[in-house]
Amino acid sequence: MPELPEVESLAAFLRENAIGRAIARVDVVAISCLKTYDPPITALSGLSITDVTRYGKFLDLDVDGLHLIVHLSRAGWLRWKDKLPAAPPRPGKGPLAMRVHLDDESGFDLTEAGTQKRLAVYVVRDPQEVPGIRTLGPDPLREEFDAGTLAKILDGRRTQIKGVLRDQSVIAGIGNAYSDEVLHAAKMSPYKLAATVTGEEVATLYEAIITTLGDAVERSKGLAAKDLKGEKKSGLRVHGRAGEKCPVCGDTIREVSFADRALQYCPTCQTGGKPLADRRMSRLLK
Numbered sequence: 001m002p003e004l005p006e007v008e009s010l011a012a013f014l015r016e017n018a019i020g021r022a023i024a025r026v027d028v029v030a031i032s033c034l035k036t037y038d039p040p041i042t043a044l045s046g047l048s049i050t051d052v053t054r055y056g057k058f059l060d061l062d063v064d065g066l067h068l069i070v071h072l073s074r075a076g077w078l079r080w081k082d083k084l085p086a087a088p089p090r091p092g093k094g095p096l097a098m099r100v101h102l103d104d105e106s107g108f109d110l111t112e113a114g115t116q117k118r119l120a121v122y123v124v125r126d127p128q129e130v131p132g133i134r135t136l137g138p139d140p141l142r143e144e145f146d147a148g149t150l151a152k153i154l155d156g157r158r159t160q161i162k163g164v165l166r167d168q169s170v171i172a173g174i175g176n177a178y179s180d181e182v183l184h185a186a187k188m189s190p191y192k193l194a195a196t197v198t199g200e201e202v203a204t205l206y207e208a209i210i211t212t213l214g215d216a217v218e219r220s221k222g223l224a225a226k227d228l229k230g231e232k233k234s235g236l237r238v239h240g241r242a243g244e245k246c247p248v249c250g251d252t253i254r255e256v257s258f259a260d261r262a263l264q265y266c267p268t269c270q271t272g273g274k275p276l277a278d279r280r281m282s283r284l285l286k
């Protein structure tokens with residue numbers, strides 16, 4: 001699932017390759033991915049892409065004052081093509097959700113794997129019209145996000161730090177993978193209550209957020225859209241690596257369920273050597 005670093009890199013890739021080009025045509029293959037109707041998506045045809053930015057995990061193409069906004073969700077992706085087929089794609093059960101043709105025959109496909117279709121596309125006059133953007137918390141890669149911002153966010157919050165980090169309305173852009181990475185880098189238990197993070201720990205956690213995301217963005221720089229996924233996977237130290245050795249201490253990385261997902265962590269680095277109780281398992285056993 002693309003998170004802040006991947007979306008940032010996709011934005012950078014599109015800035016390089018799509019700015020200045022006009023949108024020739026948009027083929028909507030999976031109609032359910034289009035969440036807005038006014039202005040219609042056909043309004044983009046003939047207009048030029050003037051900028052590409054990111055809001056949290058949302059990608060924003062500024063098309064001459066209109067905004068084509070994409071949220072890739074869990075299984076969505078953007079595939080750039082130097083030469084797109086001219087014939088309209090047939091709607092079907094494949095992963096193709098939308099195809100954006102530019103005026104030089106290049107363009108990109110928005111695809112979504114799996115049966116759960118959650119990829120979302122919006123055409124709006126102002127990005128703030130998108131509910132998920134309007135409610136975003138501060139972006140950790142913006143200059144104004146400092147240790148003080150983080151301290152204020154955590155203060156008095158009686159929820160587990162893992163949940164706080166991936167709540168988009170609290171901090172924008174961090175999802176399941178990078179929250180595991182950040183907590184491992186900060187040597188902090190994912191179950192720790194946000195309100196109990198002390199001043200010194202806030203500084204450590206802040207550093208871990210900035211370094212983890214910054215490094216991931218740096219590693220992805222200059223990579224083509226198609227290479228970003230592999231880069232994300234190879235750069236992760238604990239996420240998705242249950243059963244492997246922690247690169248810091250050599251302990252075995254473990255996994256527990258968290259909300260509707262699984263999280264991975266290193267007991268030696270993060271929880272004083274004690275494995276976390278899997279709440280879902282204990283509920284099932286009752």
Ligand SMILES: [Zn+2]
Binds near residue numbers: 246248266268269
């Ligand atoms: Zn470790």
